[in-house]
Amino acid sequence: MEYRTLSDSQLRLSAITFGSWAAGSWMWGKTERTDAIDAIRTAYEHGVTSIDTAPIYGQGTSEEIVGEAIRDIPREKVQILTKFGLRWDLPKGKFYMKTKDNDGRFIDVYKYAGKESVIEECENSLKRLGTDYIDLYQIHWPDVTTPVEETFEAVERLLEQGKIRYAGVCNYDASLAEKANQVVDIVSNQMPFSMVNRKIEEETLPWCIANNKSVLAYSPMERGLLTGKMKPGQKFGEGDHRKIHPSFKDDHIIKVNEFLKAIQPVAEKHEVTLAQLVLRWTLEQKGITIALAGARNAHQASQNAKAADVKLSSDELDFINQKVDEL
Template sequence: MEYTQLGTTSLQVSRIALGTWAMGGWLWGGTDVEAAVRAIHEALDLGITTIDTAAVYGFGLSEEIVARALREKGVPRDRVVIATKCGMEWDEQENVRRNSSPQRIRKEVEDSLRRLQTDYIDLYQVHWPDPDVPIQETARVLSQLHAEGKVRAIGVSNYGVGEMQAWREVAPLHSDQPPYSLLRREIEADVLPYAREHGIAILAYSPLARGLLTGKFTAEASFPPGDSRAQEKRFQGEEFQRNLRRVEHLKALAAELGKSAAQLAVRWVLDQPGVTVALWGARRPGQIAEAAGATGWHLTDDVKERIERIMRNEAGAA
């Protein structure tokens, strides 16, 4: 496993973090708690010390699973970096909306501390920008939590450059967590350069494009009820077929390197200047084991160019 410093903080993080969205079951067609606990244990055995979760994942369930797994494994608290998120609220019908008001975040941090069975959160992130609450108000309450010792580092997720600039007018900002993968590269235009310039860590989520870049899907793929991938364009119609062809070329290239398509895709993310961490999602044993093969090596310039050709024009690109 590779480790690095989280931006300008003193936190040391594993460059692959375990993503736990799917463990909560929400938008993933349910979950198996016992399997999720074993997956966390597997990640820890690989040397993954950073676990990313959120209050809204399973409406508290994901955080509770993380706490149980760490307790059963007997991991000292200072040996793991727990990152969670706030700024979302839900009702009994599982209707979700953004709420980054200071009052909501004050409540959420206490709820997350209780569910995670800890006295502090290593990295506390605002899940999404809230158009109804001034960013400066949200930033101030996170800064207060940091000063109080409940939060060791302050982060945001899905924030653009303008939103990060507004945040930094009134409070420190240590990280941003945007989507980033071979199939989604918008942050290269602005967020990545801005983060590099200002020492802001980037935690790239969905580097495997919700499983699409693992190479495990076929043209006949289907999803269980409640799995939101069934509504995503990249999993539908001709776009899905085009992505599958790209992945076949990536698999062939990865095989030349003695790697899997997933390992190649995540290594590509880790090798991009400015990326600190890549989140590898898992919800059962075996899904995270492959992550070990994504560390300890780098892409050559030739391989990077071949990947670019595959993504530009999959036909004969490899």
């Protein structure tokens, strides 16, 4: 496994970080709790020491699973990344979405990061995770109803209290990240980035590079689309958000599969899967520090971890980049 330090901090993460959205079952269909725990523990055995979660993932379920999975691992050996700012239990802020919880009940989710809410969320996360500190605390989405200064004054208090080690943001554009950074020294921005979604290259990624802020790329596999396992007419289980996601329309799946077919020889040469090749490519991109990869079971977790060991030549990277540019 490869390890990388965020910004100028002392926080060193595994280049492949375990993404635990699916572990919480919410919006991904049912994931067995025991399978999720096994996946996290197997990932750790393969060098994945960093785990990214959030309260909204299963409305606390994902954080509880993470806490249970790492209970017997010395706390200093793992890095816990979690988030705040999406409330399903407090109708304040900006309405985000109507969705269903894991029991099939409708819930309303709000983007809210008022000062007292941030403090409360941190306390709740610490309890669910079974720890007394969080390594990286990230706002999940911008809250347009609360001044950035107020939100990050609360984060600053948590830093001073030692309840969090470092602060980060998610889904922040360059201007918002700059505002947050004026209050607290943020070390990272977690954003969507993949071979078929490179929007951050226009503005936000250059800002992060210029200001020495690490980028945690989420959905590098584009929700499984880049595994090569998706076929036209793909069927998804009950509660899986991909049923209605535009990336999984038949014409797009066909287009992406043609691209994957073109780069398949590179994967075959290295005796790795397409998923492993895609993850390694992600880690090779300028400004990308960490790639988040989710897993529903131990096998997927071990496969993801091995992606960090793939070595690509400059010619191979140039070839893949050419094909990516043609997408």
